[in-house]
Amino acid sequence: MTDVRQAITEEQWQRARLIWDYHQMGHDLAPVDVAIGLGSHDLGVATTSAGLYRAGLFQVLVFTGGNSPTTRARFPRGEAVHFREHALELGVPDSAILVEPNAANTGENITLSRELLAANGIRPKTVLLVSKPYMERRSFATARRLWPEVEFLCASEPLELDDYRKSIGDERLVLDMLVGDLQRVIEYPKLGFAIAQEVPEDVHEAYESLVRDGFTSRVIGSGRSSS
Known part of the structure; x- marks a missing residue:
């Protein structure tokens, strides 16, 4: 487990960027109702x-x-x-x-x-x-x-991960949130809450690595909201 006082490593940020990019759909916007x-x-x-x-x-x-x-x-x-x-x-x-x-x-x-x-x-x-x-x-x-x-x-909001983490001001929280949302993408279809989404292997590996490193305050069962 990563100590909460320990600096986040560049390898961890690289894994976080994979997850960040995956979370964004990349839709071309058009007029809607x-x-x-x-x-x-x-x-x-x-x-x-x-x-x-x-x-x-x-x-x-x-x-x-x-x-x-x-x-x-x-x-x-x-x-x-x-x-x-x-x-x-x-x-x-x-x-x-x-x-x-x-x-x-x-x-x-x-x-x-x-x-x-x-x-x-x-x-x-x-x-x-x-x-x-x-x-x-x-x-x-x-x-x-x-x-x-x-x-x-x-x-x-069109932000890169580095800009977003600065805007939030709590870098560890940002990684916790990325991990928590990806867990929901993976688990919620099994519960009937969402449709299934394909998760690329490198994204899944990045997720598992960050979970092992302790970025888990937002995962289901951590005591946080599962919304």
Whole structure:
């Protein structure tokens, strides 16, 4: 196990970059009926959503998310509420935003957003999911499982891993989160939470190596949220 005070090695960062690249879907963006900004600790989701709205990719934007132990201090009124406020500051009109303030995990992000849209008479055929950079693949796999008739695209703030780790300020936490999301990509299809995604051998080896090194605070069964 890696001591929490031990510096992260370049080999570990190389493995993390493999996982980072895998998490991102690389979709070519196009106009869609609706965008859903998935709640998290990362305000970049709201910033990116606002930019894509101004670029004309959609006319309706849902922000979804309540609170979790990792976001309650930063977003005390709830993730979706704070994301909406940030998007308003960036020029998105209030009339374009719907707020879903209760979701506690990614599955609820999708199902409750779908219900909110339906309640407003909106039944989209195409949806853009805006998430943290390392959450694109998991959000895609979850949405395809829960809303299979919709075509999904994924987007996130265009950052390299080195820039993202600086923006978060806790390098070990970044690796823990990369590992935790990949574990969910691997395990959630077995539980019926997501569609299966092929994991390349080098990515799987990088994941297993980082688990052995102790980057496990966000894995299922660690005492953290499994959302």
